[in-house]
Amino acid sequence: MSLMRNLPAALAAVALVGGLGLAAAPARKAAPAKPRLQESQMSLEKELLAKYGEGQRTRLERGMKQVTQFWRAEDGDAKAYEEFVRTNFAGDGPTLDALFERMEFALESFDGHTLEINRDFRMQTDLDRGTIYPFDETLAAYDPSAHVNDDFFANKIAFVVLLNFPLTTLEQRLSEGDNWSRRQWAEARLASRFSKRIPADVNLAIARAAADSEQYIAGYNVWMHHVVDEKGNRLFPAKMRLLSHWNLRDQIKADYGDSTNGLAKQRAIQQVMERIVTQTIPKAVVDNPRFDWNPFTNEVRPSTEKDFDEAILPAASAAPKLANAPEPDTRYAKLLADFQASRKADPYSPTAPTLIARRFDENRELPEARVRKMFEDVLTSPLVPRAAKLIEKRLGRPLEPFDVWYAGFKQRGKYSEAELDDIVRKKYPTAEAYKKDIPNILQKLGFSKERAEYVADNIIVHPARGSGHASGAAKRGYKAYLRTRVEKDGMNYKGYNIAVHEMGHNVEQTFSLNDIDHTLLSGVPNTAFTEALAFVFQGHDLELLGLVKPDAKSRALATLNDFWGTYEIAGVGLVDMAVWHWMYDHPNATPAQLKAATLQIARDTWNKYYAPVFGKKDVVLLGIYSHMIDSFLYLPDYPIGHMIAFQIERQMEKAGSIGPEFERMTKTGNVAPDLWMKKATGAPVGPEALLPATAEALPEIENAKD
Ligand SMILES: [Zn+2]
Numbered sequence: 001m002s003l004m005r006n007l008p009a010a011l012a013a014v015a016l017v018g019g020l021g022l023a024a025a026p027a028r029k030a031a032p033a034k035p036r037l038q039e040s041q042m043s044l045e046k047e048l049l050a051k052y053g054e055g056q057r058t059r060l061e062r063g064m065k066q067v068t069q070f071w072r073a074e075d076g077d078a079k080a081y082e083e084f085v086r087t088n089f090a091g092d093g094p095t096l097d098a099l100f101e102r103m104e105f106a107l108e109s110f111d112g113h114t115l116e117i118n119r120d121f122r123m124q125t126d127l128d129r130g131t132i133y134p135f136d137e138t139l140a141a142y143d144p145s146a147h148v149n150d151d152f153f154a155n156k157i158a159f160v161v162l163l164n165f166p167l168t169t170l171e172q173r174l175s176e177g178d179n180w181s182r183r184q185w186a187e188a189r190l191a192s193r194f195s196k197r198i199p200a201d202v203n204l205a206i207a208r209a210a211a212d213s214e215q216y217i218a219g220y221n222v223w224m225h226h227v228v229d230e231k232g233n234r235l236f237p238a239k240m241r242l243l244s245h246w247n248l249r250d251q252i253k254a255d256y257g258d259s260t261n262g263l264a265k266q267r268a269i270q271q272v273m274e275r276i277v278t279q280t281i282p283k284a285v286v287d288n289p290r291f292d293w294n295p296f297t298n299e300v301r302p303s304t305e306k307d308f309d310e311a312i313l314p315a316a317s318a319a320p321k322l323a324n325a326p327e328p329d330t331r332y333a334k335l336l337a338d339f340q341a342s343r344k345a346d347p348y349s350p351t352a353p354t355l356i357a358r359r360f361d362e363n364r365e366l367p368e369a370r371v372r373k374m375f376e377d378v379l380t381s382p383l384v385p386r387a388a389k390l391i392e393k394r395l396g397r398p399l400e401p402f403d404v405w406y407a408g409f410k411q412r413g414k415y416s417e418a419e420l421d422d423i424v425r426k427k428y429p430t431a432e433a434y435k436k437d438i439p440n441i442l443q444k445l446g447f448s449k450e451r452a453e454y455v456a457d458n459i460i461v462h463p464a465r466g467s468g469h470a471s472g473a474a475k476r477g478y479k480a481y482l483r484t485r486v487e488k489d490g491m492n493y494k495g496y497n498i499a500v501h502e503m504g505h506n507v508e509q510t511f512s513l514n515d516i517d518h519t520l521l522s523g524v525p526n527t528a529f530t531e532a533l534a535f536v537f538q539g540h541d542l543e544l545l546g547l548v549k550p551d552a553k554s555r556a557l558a559t560l561n562d563f564w565g566t567y568e569i570a571g572v573g574l575v576d577m578a579v580w581h582w583m584y585d586h587p588n589a590t591p592a593q594l595k596a597a598t599l600q601i602a603r604d605t606w607n608k609y610y611a612p613v614f615g616k617k618d619v620v621l622l623g624i625y626s627h628m629i630d631s632f633l634y635l636p637d638y639p640i641g642h643m644i645a646f647q648i649e650r651q652m653e654k655a656g657s658i659g660p661e662f663e664r665m666t667k668t669g670n671v672a673p674d675l676w677m678k679k680a681t682g683a684p685v686g687p688e689a690l691l692p693a694t695a696e697a698l699p700e701i702e703n704a705k706d
Contacts, residue, residue, distance in 0.1 A: 037068050040078045044085060052091030060089060063163040069350055070153065070162065070197045088160045099164060100183070103190055108519040112475020114145040119471055119481065126483060128463040150200065158194040165191040167351055170361035173672050185671050186520040192362075196349040209341035213334040213630040220244045220276075220626070223289035224251075225307050227268055230294060235265050238307035241289075244276055245624045253407035263397075270402040270621065271295040276331070277602065277623040279595060283327040288313065291323055300324040332598065333591040335629050339583040342632060356580050359633045364526055364640065365672050366685060368577065371636055374643065375570040377687050379609040383694050384567055387560060388613040390702055401619045404568040404610065409561035411554055415547065417493060423545060425490035434484075434491060434499060435461040441503070441544055445537065446659030458510045459503070468495070470502035470534075472509025476519065480506040497541050504537030505530055511666040521669035525676045528637055532645035533666065536652060556700035563694040566642040566687075573636035575605050575622045580633050598623055640685070644677070647689040651681040 041064060048060055064085060071081060090096040123129070124136040152158040165187045173188065180188070221243050224236035242248050252269050255262040272295045275281035282300050285293040289308045291300050300323040342355040352358045360368040378384075391406050392399055415423075428434045438459060442452035464483035471481040484491070484499035491499070508530055513522045524530045542548050550558070578601045583589065586597070602623035611617045627635050648665070655661040665680045674684035681689075 037071065037078050037081050040082045041068075044082050048086065048089055048091060052089075056091050059164070060091070062166060063089060066162040066167055066191075067159050070159070070194075075153075075156070075159075084156065084159065085163060088156075088163055090164050096164060099160070100187065100190070103161060104186065104518065104520050107190075107193070108475050110145070110148070112473060112478055114148075115471075115474040116478060117144045118142075126462075126465060126469075128465045128486070149194075149197070152194065153197055158197070161191055161194050167191050167195050169351055170365060170367060173365065174367070174674065177672050177675055178678075182517050182521065186518040189520045189670060195351050195362075196345070198345045198348045202344045202348065205344055206341045209337045210630065210632070213338055216330065216334050217626045217630045218243075219287055221287040222248065222272055222285070223287070223308070225305060226285070226289050226292045226303050227272060228292050228294050229264065229268065230296065232292070232294075234305070235261055235268055238305070241287075245273065245626050248273060248624075249405055252402050252405045256406070256408050266402050267400070268295060270400070273624045274620055277620045278599060279327050279329050279331055281327050282324045284323045284325070286327060298324060329591040329595050331629060332594040335579075335598075336583070336589065336591055336594050338630070338632055339580070339587075343584075343587070354584060355633060356577075356584065359636075364528075364637070366640065366674070371640065372574065372577070374686050375574055375636075375639055378563075378566050378570050378639070378690070379574075381567075381691060381694075383563065383691065383698065385613050386698055386702075387564055387567070387694070390560070390698065391564070399614050401610075401614055401616060401621055403614070404571075404621065406564055407561075409557045409564065411557050413542070413548070420493035420545075423547075424493050424496040425487075427491075427545070428486075428496060429490040431461045431463045431484075431486050431491075434486075434496075435459070438503065441500075442507070442659065444544055445540065445662075446657035447663075448659070451659065451663065455507050455510050458514070459506045461499075468498040468502050470505030470509065472506065473513060474522070476514050480509045482506050496545075497538060500541045500544065501534045501538035504534035507537070507662065508533045508666045511663050512669055515663075516667050516669045518669070521671065523670040524666070525670055525673040526637075528641035528644045529648075529673070529676065531641055532648045533662065535645050536649055536658060536662070539649070540658075552700060553704065556697035559693050559697035560701060562642055562646065563690060563697075566639050566690060569635070569642070570639040571605050571609055571622050572625050573639050575602050576625075576628050576633055576635040578605070579628065643687050643690050644673075644685060646687075646693060647677060647681050647683070647685070650689045650693065 045057075045060060045064070049057060052060075067081070067085065075081070076084070090099045119126075121139040121142055125132055125140040149158070168188045168191070177185065177188075221241045224240040224242055225234055225238045227236060228234055242251055248269050252266050255265045255269075258265065272281070275295055275298070280298065281295075282291075282293065282298065284300060285291050289306075290303055290313075292303045292305075293300050302323075339355075346353050346355075349358060352361045356368065360366060360371065364371070388399060391403060391408070394408055395403070395406075413420075428437070435456075438456040438461075439449070439452045442455060443449060447455070458480055459482055460479050461482045461484075463486040466485075468484040471483070473480055482499060482502045484502060485495040487495070508524065512524060513519065516522060524533070575598075579594075579598050582597045582601065583594065586593065589597070599620055602620045603618045605622055606619045607617050610619065610622075625635060651665075652658050652661050665676075668676050668679050677683065677685045683689075
């Protein structure tokens with residue numbers, strides 16, 4: 001399951017706002033006027049040092065610098081600034097402790113209560129509770145914390161924090177953070193909440209660009225019954241409408257199971273994907289079944305088949321003048337608009353002054369150079385050609401480029417989906433039945449009876465309207481919510497599988513909020529961690545039903561599946577990174593220039609890491625991911641997520657039991673990822689667990705008899 005699609009709503013919102021909040025290169029618009037504060041500094045500093053002692057010099061100088069960095073004319077003149085510093089500098093231990101404790105308590109309260117309000121306002125749209133009225137949508141869209149940053153700068157709470165607690169760079173957090181006390185980490189997290197002051201119009205521009213590119217991606221469907229081969233044969237069934245890139249890729253994966261037409265279908269989809277990346281796709285065939293299209297010759301004809309309902313199609317697609325006119329680089333125009341909006345925030349984010357820095361230094365807290373190295377370690381691993389050879393053997397043919405999505409390591413279980421549905425439906429006819437069983441499930445996962453009951457008491461189970469999500473609390477004592485689908489006749493296997501995943505989130509949320517020392521450190525370092533922890537639970541779902549325990553072979557297959565998936569997505573991540581760098585280096589580029597650059601980057605990356613095993617050069621498939629267009633440099637999270645999941649799972653295996661290890665890990669909270677991982681497993685984040693596991697798994701399958 002994807003990381004982003006499964007994020008709890010509140011977390012996703014935080015991740016998105018955080019991500020977009022941090023932007024890129026210097027924008028042309030000048031920062032707002034600042035009053036002249038320099039003259040006031042010297043005498044004020046002298047006065048306060050006389051009062052509090054020379055020992056406060058470093059703190060005071062840093063605090064004043066941090067405040068002036070964000071102070072604007074609207075905040076007051078030099079006199080007001082002086083008065084502010086004089087009144088609010090906490091120059092002795094007891095005052096500083098009181099300020100820290102007050103801020104921790106107040107922010108927990110603010111975050112906790114606004115989250116509760118938010119969840120309540122979304123209740124009707126999130127849960128399976130009948131009609132959604134227009135006012136329900138309005139309630140759901142409301143975010144009570146939307147203006148908190150502006151409010152806290154306006155009433156100067158943000159400045160009080162900036163005057164007294166240190167803003168830190170990633171480099172500091174990494175080089176010094178291992179030796180920080182928990183309080184120092186909590187102070188760093190407290191200050192970082194106010195590390196940027198982005199004007200409302202800039203945030204609005206970013207939100208508009210994001211919504212616009214998201215809408216473009218959400219409508220990018222291909223009607224597969226109308227994709228024909230040279231003889232006009234239709235390879236795909238009527239009404240099949242695939243969203244790029246997710247459904248197209250998943251169809252390639254599914255077609256490994258089709259021994260008659262699978263290969264022809266996979267080749268056709270690859271061709272469709274390449275047409276999208278190169279923008280040679282005729283505009284008329286995007287989400288439009290009125291035309292038949294041969295993606296190899298690019299020929300377009302009015303369709304002879306009608307497998308659609310006029311009402312669901314955009315009217316504009318009815319009669320384009322030139323049916324085979326290509327899409328006019330819209331894909332790259334959207335990406336460019338994301339970039340132009342993002343960089344408007346750059347001048348207001350001094351500790352991370354580009355979107356690239358905001359993503360790596362703030363959201364991920366892993367330096368970009370290290371992330372690149374981790375990806376290259378996987379991409380250049382000698383295990384890649386071995387895995388490739390094994391796939392060729394299993395397929396009985398040479399690899400083709402779309403085999404980056406090879407899905408044949410995934411095993412079909414012993415039980416059919418229908419059998420599993422039956423078993424689960426009987427066991428969990430209602431959400432309440434699942435809720436009642438949580439203490440048992442947790443004990444099967446190795447938690448003591450006491451801990452299992454404690455966590456179970458903190459979880460409320462609701463039938464979800466959509467597929468499911470987990471929504472933790474942000475204030476101690478409030479509950480965590482598990483939402484999953486429960487059909488009228490009971491939970492089916494898919495709903496159960498998701499429930500186990502979401503329960504993993506809930507257990508993490510419970511420990512990492514209620515059982516740690518500082519609420520300013522609640523949570524995990526980044527979303528990849530919470531997903532990895534949830535996957536640990538999810539991976540045991542069949543055992544929890546008492547059905548199967550994976551044997552050595554199925555474990556080896558699962559490892560190879562992860563390895564090949566990481567190899568594929570690591571290259572995609574590198575393309576995303578290189579394209580953002582190119583945009584920052586060419587801020588005045590046109591969509592056509594961005595397209596040319598992206599194609600070059602995709603080809604170069606392919607030629608370096610994939611062509612040697614695939615035996616074909618200049619493939620552009622690595623540029624197909626939709627996230628590249630609407631998710632602002634999100635893609636590197638996937639390969640990092642795979643590596644983190646592996647590290648965590650291996651550690652649990654080593655420990656021999658999930659429960660106590662899960663609790664120990666999640667109580668570390670939101671410190672830097674490497675520090676978290678070192679505490680959890682003894683090693684920093686990286687492919688150090690994935691690669692050895694793959695090396696062990698390969699011979700297991702290479703030497704298998706069947
Ligand atoms: Zn999840």
